[in-house]
Amino acid sequence: MMSLRRSLVCWLLPLLLCTLGLNAIFAYADAMRAVNLAYDRTLSASIRAIAERIYVKDGKILSDIPYSALDAFEGSDQERVFYAVLGPDSRPLTGYTDLPVRPGNLAPIDRVEVYDASYRDEKIRVGVLRKRLFxxxxxxxxxxxxxxxxxxxxxxxxxxxxxIEGVWRDAMLVLVVAVVLALLLWRIFNPLLRLRRAIEARGADDLTPIPVDVTPKEVRPLIDAINLHTARIARMIGARKRFLADAAHQLRTPLAVLSTQVDYALRQSDPRELQQTLEGLRESIRRMRHMTNQMLSLSRAESANGLVLETQRVDLARIVREAALEITPLVMARAQELAYQGPERGLFMQGHAGMLHELLLNLLDNALRYTPEGGQISIVLCEETPDLCLDIIDSGPGIPVAERENVFARFHRLLGQGNSSGSGLGLSIVREICLAHSGQIALGDGADGKGLKVSLRFPLSA
Structure with a gap:
């Protein structure tokens, strides 16, 4: 694309040249009008001087052409002057009898009429005066x-x-305007050039906002958009760094345990002891795999990773029923009760179906872990315009009020409650997915003040 500076020059210079051309046309017309006005006055004065020397004697019209009447036309350009006196009925009396006179001239008496004509292949300016001799x-x-x-x-x-004098003066003005325009363009675009050099001089990891107080007001919306995009990139990089740091921290201990168990198994000679060690090793691998899957799910769920840009219109009721049917075998194995209250389909929202399914599985997995055998788990889905409301209620030990905000932190677990094989990432994943869908999440007491109630609110899609 052409630069803004070159675009302005390519637009403004032709306009200036067109203005110069139009002004030249007007200047020529004005010069012709002024010159004709001055010369026509001399022509009129000569005509009147001749008319004053026309008289009647013995019934004849006589004329005495004064030399002064024609002397005014002498000049350096060797002008040629022609004259004629026409009597009644346009009869020639003296002078050049073939001068072009408009036929049927009805001009008022004693008024000089001036017009252009051609005489002997030359352009001439003709003045005519009708005079009554009484x-x-x-x-x-x-x-x-x-x-x-x-x-x-x-x-x-x-x-x-x-x-030529007028056009030359105007051309000088256009040249001055062009120089001033060039200086103005340099001064106007100089802050942008300084901004470009400042950005080019930044380090590769410098994602701080670009200052807007040193840029023109018209460019500030662009700088704001760039800062917004840079902030998104900074959040994404921050999320990646946190993920790598958490992964390095959380996987270090399980890997050390696995290494210790393998070394211990290699030293065993008793088959039974070796079998118990391998079973412990398998359980450690299962926990590590579960933690790895949870961490990957958390990384995908973070809004900084662009999940919110991949949304579409989804049926939340259908997703909830599918997740409930998926965990039904686990519920039956633990002799628990699972109840669903809501429509089979038809509650739509804007979201990512896979992430919403992950959210439900994490909430239901937590409910299964912390609800004792024979307990109850309830899922309630309804529409409360303008939101979709989803509640998951269990009959487990619940979460103390003081800990309800802390459990959303990564790897935070409540000691002494439920299954100890969890990774402490379930509710963190749930919150990230909820925030990525512009939703809200809150923890409360279950039925009759027992257990835990997880309440989710999502914007309803039309």
């Missing part, structure tokens, strides 16, 4: 016409001189 012996036929014409060389020379 001679009784002519019986009303006493109107004469005085015609004076001149060639237009001096007029055109003066027009060209005035036109």
């Amino acid at each position: 001679a009784p012996e002519l019986a009303g036929h006493d109107v004469v016409q005085v015609v004076v014409a001149e060639t237009t060389e001096s007029r055109q020379a003066l027009v060209r001189r005035l036109f």
Whole structure:
């Protein structure tokens, strides 16, 4: 794409040149009008001087052409002057009798009419005056016409001189405007160039916001958008670093245990002791695999990883029923009761079906772990416009009020409650998925103040 500076130049310079061209046309017309006005006054004065020397004697019209009437046309451009005096009925009396006179001239008496014409293949400027002599012996036929014409060389020379001077002056103004425009463009775009150099000088890991107080106001929305995008990248990188740090910290101990169990198994010669060691090793591997899966699920669920950008319209009721059916065998194995209250389908929201399914499995897995045999687990799904409400209630030991905020932290577990094989990541995953779907999560007491109630709220999709 063309740069903004070059685009402005490519737009403004043609406009300036077009303006110069239009101004040149107007300047030429104004120069011609002014020159004609000045020269026509001289032409009119000569015509009137000749008209004053026309008289009637013995019934004849006589004229005495004064030299001063034609002397005013002498100049350096060698103008040629033609004149004629026409009597009544346009009869030629003296001068150039073939001068072009408009036929049927009905101009007012004693008013000079000036027009352009052609005479002997030359352009001329013609002035005509009709004068009445008031001679009784002519019986009303006493109107004469005085015609004076001149060639237009001096007029055109003066027009060209005035036109060139005006265009030259305007061209200098356009040049000055172009220089000022170049300076303005340099000054306007200089802050952007400094900003570019400042960004290029940053380190690869510098994701701090770009300062907006040193940029033009028109560019600030762009800088704000860049800062927003940079903040998203910073959060994503931060999430990656936290994940790597947590993985390194949490996997170090299980790996050490596995190494110790393998070394211990290698030293065993008793088959029974070796079998017990291998069973313990298998259980350690199962726990490690479960923790690894949970950590991967947590990494995918974090909103910084762009999950919210992959959403579509999903049926939450269908997802809830599928998750409930999936854990039904585990519920039956533990002699527990699982109840669902809500529609089979038709409650839609904007979300990621896979992550919502992961959320439900984590909540139901926690309920299974902490609910004793013979206990009850209830799932309640309903619509409370503008939200979808999902409650999962169990009859386990519950969570003390003081710990309800802490359990959302990573690897936080309540000692002495439920199955000890958990990783402490279940509720962290649930909260991340909930936040990524613009939802809310709250912990409360179960039925009759016993057990735990997990309440989720999601925006309802139209």
